[in-house]
Amino acid sequence: MLEGITNTVAQHIHTYREVPGGLLPLLHAIQDSVGYIPAEVIPDIARALQLSRAEVHGVVSFYHDFRSQPAGSHVLQICRAEACQALGSRALEAHAKSSLGIGYGETTADGAVTLEPVYCLGNCACSPSVRIDDEIHARVDAARLDQLLAQLGIGAVK
Amino acid sequence: MKLKAFLPRDTTAQALGADQLATALQREANNRAYSLELVRNGSRGLFWLEPLLEVEYGEERIAYGPMTLAAVPSVLEALAIDPAAHPLYLGPVADIAYLKTQQRLTFARVGLGDPLCLQHYRSLGGFAGLENALRLEGQAIVDQVTESGLRGRGGAAFPAGIKWQTVLDTPCEQKYIVCNADEGDSGTFADRLLMEADPYQLVEGMIIAGLAVGATRGYIYLRSEYPRAKEILEQAIAHAGADQYLGKDIRGSGKSFALELRIGAGAYICGEETSLLNSLEGGRGTVRAKPPLPAIEGLFGRPTVVNNVLTLAAVTTVMEKGAAYYRDYGVGRSRGTLAVQLGGNVRRGGLVEVSYGATVRELVEGYGGGTHSGRPVRAIQVGGPLGAYLPQAQWDTPLDYEAFAAIGAMLGHGGIVVFDDSVDMAAQARFAMEFCAVESCGKCTPCRIGSVRGVEVIDRLIARESPREDLALLHDLCDTMEAGSLCAMGGLTPYPVRSALSHFPEDFS
Numbered sequence: 001m002l003e004g005i006t007n008t009v010a011q012h013i014h015t016y017r018e019v020p021g022g023l024l025p026l027l028h029a030i031q032d033s034v035g036y037i038p039a040e041v042i043p044d045i046a047r048a049l050q051l052s053r054a055e056v057h058g059v060v061s062f063y064h065d066f067r068s069q070p071a072g073s074h075v076l077q078i079c080r081a082e083a084c085q086a087l088g089s090r091a092l093e094a095h096a097k098s099s100l101g102i103g104y105g106e107t108t109a110d111g112a113v114t115l116e117p118v119y120c121l122g123n124c125a126c127s128p129s130v131r132i133d134d135e136i137h138a139r140v141d142a143a144r145l146d147q148l149l150a151q152l153g154i155g156a157v158k
Numbered sequence: 159m160k161l162k163a164f165l166p167r168d169t170t171a172q173a174l175g176a177d178q179l180a181t182a183l184q185r186e187a188n189n190r191a192y193s194l195e196l197v198r199n200g201s202r203g204l205f206w207l208e209p210l211l212e213v214e215y216g217e218e219r220i221a222y223g224p225m226t227l228a229a230v231p232s233v234l235e236a237l238a239i240d241p242a243a244h245p246l247y248l249g250p251v252a253d254i255a256y257l258k259t260q261q262r263l264t265f266a267r268v269g270l271g272d273p274l275c276l277q278h279y280r281s282l283g284g285f286a287g288l289e290n291a292l293r294l295e296g297q298a299i300v301d302q303v304t305e306s307g308l309r310g311r312g313g314a315a316f317p318a319g320i321k322w323q324t325v326l327d328t329p330c331e332q333k334y335i336v337c338n339a340d341e342g343d344s345g346t347f348a349d350r351l352l353m354e355a356d357p358y359q360l361v362e363g364m365i366i367a368g369l370a371v372g373a374t375r376g377y378i379y380l381r382s383e384y385p386r387a388k389e390i391l392e393q394a395i396a397h398a399g400a401d402q403y404l405g406k407d408i409r410g411s412g413k414s415f416a417l418e419l420r421i422g423a424g425a426y427i428c429g430e431e432t433s434l435l436n437s438l439e440g441g442r443g444t445v446r447a448k449p450p451l452p453a454i455e456g457l458f459g460r461p462t463v464v465n466n467v468l469t470l471a472a473v474t475t476v477m478e479k480g481a482a483y484y485r486d487y488g489v490g491r492s493r494g495t496l497a498v499q500l501g502g503n504v505r506r507g508g509l510v511e512v513s514y515g516a517t518v519r520e521l522v523e524g525y526g527g528g529t530h531s532g533r534p535v536r537a538i539q540v541g542g543p544l545g546a547y548l549p550q551a552q553w554d555t556p557l558d559y560e561a562f563a564a565i566g567a568m569l570g571h572g573g574i575v576v577f578d579d580s581v582d583m584a585a586q587a588r589f590a591m592e593f594c595a596v597e598s599c600g601k602c603t604p605c606r607i608g609s610v611r612g613v614e615v616i617d618r619l620i621a622r623e624s625p626r627e628d629l630a631l632l633h634d635l636c637d638t639m640e641a642g643s644l645c646a647m648g649g650l651t652p653y654p655v656r657s658a659l660s661h662f663p664e665d666f667s
């Protein structure tokens with residue numbers, strides 16, 4: 001498993017090592033194909049880009065997007081920003097947490113879904129908004145969220 | 159029957175089910191043996207009507223919205239008999255008051271057709287500004303931009319011409335144009351709409367900027383929260399390159415400009431220009447001290463223009479129609495048009511491009527039609543998470559940078575977020591501090607630590623243990639953040655906090 005990852009990462013490193021400022025595109029590429037940035041690959045990245053391991057780790061940990069652990073099969077992001085707050089996103093957050101039985105940054109025990117906060121999806125005229133993987137959904141209340149999750153085969157924990 | 163129809167494929171329309179509708183429309187049309195040509199256009203920005211279906215009818219385009227799956231058969235039925243005889247019928251699109259009364263310069267083309275069709279773009283004046291620019295010296299282009307009075311749309315409202323002049327005047331073999339497409343402010347979506355509905359306008363604006371200052375490379379730094387804009391921009395850049403608008407020898411002019419799309423990684427602070435540059439260089443998105451100005455030492459230490467999406471887009475209008483044309487719109491030192499974004503608890507949310515000078519009330523009550531919930535409007539936050547909350551007494555303030563500064567508020571990127579009377583302003587003030595704590599780049603103490611303390615003080619204030627002391631402490635903290643922060647993240651977070659405190663004190667007691 002890890003060997004497969006190392007090969008994939010090696011290919012991405014090859015693509016981006018000469019690109020000016022290529023570390024972010026490289027990390028995105030790794031996360032897109034592997035699902036997260038395994039700690040094991042940080043030394044390889046550092047060596048190829050002539051950075052210290054601490055620098056690479058510093059970049060990975062600075063950005064909310066980069067994960068050091070695999071996420072669930074689906075990632076649910078709930079917008080926490082003001083426009084969505086104005087239409088009830090606080091209640092939606094509470095509903096999501098209690099029905100999935102997890103908090104932000106956590107994954108359900110069956111590995112189905114990871115819950116994350118997001119600060120604005122640019123869909124502020126039709127709040128509240130959520131993002132599930134690469135799809136954005138508008139005007140999402142608790143019932144609609146349950147419906148969207150049910151379509152992915154995800155039910156409430158209770 | 160033959161039909162030509164338009165259904166948007168931008169984020170908002172898709173988030174409201176436009177793709178499922180498109181499938182249903184095709185299927186239902188086939189069932190009826192109609193020949194349907196369905197164009198996936200960009201949204202007009204009338205988001206409260208999305209998904210908005212437009213159909214060519216005689217010389218006009220008529221509209222139905224907000225469309226639902228259930229209405230697909232009956233709309234097709236109506237089109238065959240009497241188009242107006244349908245409850246979702248809105249009349250000719252061009253006559254919808256919300257749209258008709260706007261002054262659309264930058265957003266004139268959105269929604270008219272396929273955003274990625276170059277021929278469509280050219281047929282509506284696209285690349286005319288670039289053609290003019292290709293005939294001019296860099297200085298003459300910069301002069302036009304300076305004369306137009308164009309100010310940066312990213313928030314700070316710095317005159318674009320002055321920035322460009324600095325880059326032009328700084329000799330260097332490699333200069334850069336960086337488009338700030340990080341659009342992190344809650345309540346804003348104008349950059350996204352432009353990139354999704356008229357992407358070539360941004361490409362054109364960036365090429366013009368490159369010609370003006372002598373930069374041959376450009377980057378668009380797009381936030382990762384915009385997957386649809388990413389797809390569309392990738393294709394737009396590829397098409398523009400294939401048609402010789404990018405790369406070496408632009409349209410046979412001998413000039414060159416290479417453009418690359420880069421994706422952010424979920425950090426609000428990366429919208430701040432120096433943090434953005436660090437991020438583009440592959441580092442942590444920490445803020446740099448200024449000077450040096452990015453115009454002199456920017457990306458990779460080279461002279462760099464950093465401009466917002468809408469600033470760069472507006473340049474195409476200036477170069478197509480002239481500086482005077484653009485300057486004629488606006489009031490005072492705020493020239494041109496402002497892309498107002500109405501969001502939050504508003505009945506008719508969407509994009510409203512109007513001349514500077516309209517009032518907040520005209521936007522929220524007039525265009526917006528009050529709240530979505532139907533309850534009274536109580537507070538309006540303008541300018542994103544660092545913007546002040548305005549009470550009713552301030553709603554007659556005109557949309558003008560100086561008028562906003564005069565009331566201790568900020569216009570920012572033009573986002574207007576409406577709250578009804580169920581809002582708890584203490585919770586909003588707390589959120590402002592919390593957001594700053596989450597998104598601080600960590601470089602300076604007043605912002606990094608002050609925001610965490612701010613959350614704690616507000617919590618105590620709400621608990622009413624020793625309100626007088628805590629209130630004094632909170633003001634003191636705000637003073638320190640305002641005076642001691644390196645950038646506007648820590649420096650402006652006190653705006654929403656203090657405005658909530660001073661205009662809505664009852665929520666804290």
Ligand SMILES: Cc1cc2nc3c(=O)[nH]c(=O)nc-3n(C[C@H](O)[C@H](O)[C@H](O)COP(=O)(O)O)c2cc1C
Binds near residue numbers: 310338464465467
């Ligand atoms: C915390 C913070 C966040 C910012 N976010 C953005 C942003 O998302 N988009 C943007 O264009 N400018 C943003 N800015 C403003 C930029 O620093 C900069 O002024 C702008 O990109 C310059 O372009 P303009 O002159 O065309 O506005 C932000 C500033 C700060 C302090």
Ligand code: SF4
Binds near residue numbers: 598599643
């Ligand atoms: S004010 Fe905050 S975000 Fe800005 S430089 Fe200081 S720590 Fe960073």
